[in-house]
Amino acid sequence: MSNFTTTVTEFLLMGFSDTRELQILYSLLFFLIYSAGLMGNLLIVIVTTFDRRLHTPMYFFLRNLSIVDACFISITIPQASVNCLVNNRAISVTGCATQVFLMVFISYVEFTLLTVMACDRYVAICHPLLYPVIMSPQVCVHMTVTCLFTGLLFAGFHTGYTFRLSFCQSNVIHQFFCDIPSLLKISCSETFSNMLSLLASALAIGGGCFVFITASYINIFSTVLKFPVKEDQRKAFSTCIPHIIVVSLFLISSSYVHLQPPSDSGSTKDIILSIFYCIVAPFLNPIIYSLRNKQIKEALRIIIKRKLSLKE
Template sequence: MSNLTIAVTEFLLMGFSDIRELQILYSFLFFLIYSAGLMGNLLIVIITTFDRRLHTPMYFFLRNLSIVDACFISTTLPQASVNSLMNNRAVSIIGCAAQIFLVVFLGYFEFTLLTVMAHDRYVAICHPLHYPVIMSPRVCMQMTLTCLFTGLLYAGFHTGYTFQLSFCQSNVLHQFFCDIPSLLKISCSETFGNTLSLLASALVVGVGCFVCITASYIRILSTVLKFPVKEDQRKAFSTCVPHIIVVSLFLISVLYVYLQPPSSSGSIKDVFFSLFYSMITPFLNPIIYSLRNKQIKEALKIVMKRKHSLKSKG
């Protein structure tokens, strides 16, 4: 068994098709989605950074979410696109470990950041007079750094714990990128401790954040319904709806993939739901926020006008 374990020096990711034409098509689609998602998120980062009117807690968190999404989508899609184009599914153990660390870290960071954003909307709508004090720049920075550092610890623990296992039965991962559930399914070591820690931590983080988000929106809803002016109700709902959509897509897809027992065989459903939290959600974030946010659209127009005027002068 030890000889077989040493022989596993790389993993093979699942291909989307064995037909060459379809491989090229998938590669092209992944590249388009990646380019659009990356450009959209970076555009929000640029707009919220250089437009002083958007230097508020809400847009501070939105800027950080866009940075996380840009990194998240860059962790999985470029490799998937290249692998499909080159018909090469191999990934080294070090590369797999690095990808798992980044996916877990960025996923944790995104979900906790979405929780903080829900709290920000609750304070802004339910306690508008105390909002500048409760959500001061210092508090916003502390919240963001807490999400970041706890995410590093969370990802570091699970990545290290996973790669203490032996892999001697198979090196084929039924996934288009490296993730912990896929590795647990092919390990020849005892994975009960890994499974228990993964389920427990996923439930604590996932359910904990979900409870906080739900509580925030219940209080927001009860406050918004008391608004005398219907237009104010509509504006409040339009601010919160994108957040709810992103949270729902992200949570459902992550929990489906990570709460399955390792004994279950890989299926197309796993890949489908993985696409949602690793690709679709980061891609949709800039679309949802930019299309439903007048301030973002106005700031974008100003940036485009400045760019046009600079070109004219040049």
């Protein structure tokens, strides 16, 4: 049969809707949400960079997370919105491979950064006297570089392992961006080893990080509840609750997208869940941290006052 098949040179992505008017409406709506999410994350980067009081390990990792979220939200939505507006669903094999690599890389870095942030909160609350030594600037930089380097290896392996497959039966991806589960669905090669490697990676990386985060917060909560002063308990919880909410959002949305195989027809449910994973979670992260963090709000007020005074 392989002698009569043609190798795929480009893929066709799904749109947000089959109706032209709804395509334009959804594209504009998602682009507005994307713009707001991008500005929110960049605002946290600016605030935590220019306010010296926020030059601590906690805000160093928060700044890195905001940079990752800004990249995450920029990989799929802008191109998908433009494609719907110009009514063009085609994406080259190279462009698809690039998108897969970036999605896997950013997802990996985001999850490992959230794990490192849980470690930071654990040391700060459970071992406060050792905190400056354990979480020194050098250690924080090494942790971040490790997340990036291992993320490159992880994304490179899974991207290469996916695109070694042949795509000759269909070039229609039942998703509005390129992702590995959708590509495996349309491959005409044997994909059992690919699915096995994805499952093993999810259990090893995802499961390991989840266990570490859970264990960290069990120890944190048990320590905080022993604080004699209620105000100290409140302050400790206020630094942990935003992180817990962000981790929950990322885990729930990513689990729904990657652990549920895409349907053959590209259902609306698959599209909605993927939109939540790609845009809603990164969009909400800066809002969650800003609303729950008095230091960020105060730093933002100071920066705005400085800008206004310079204009006057």
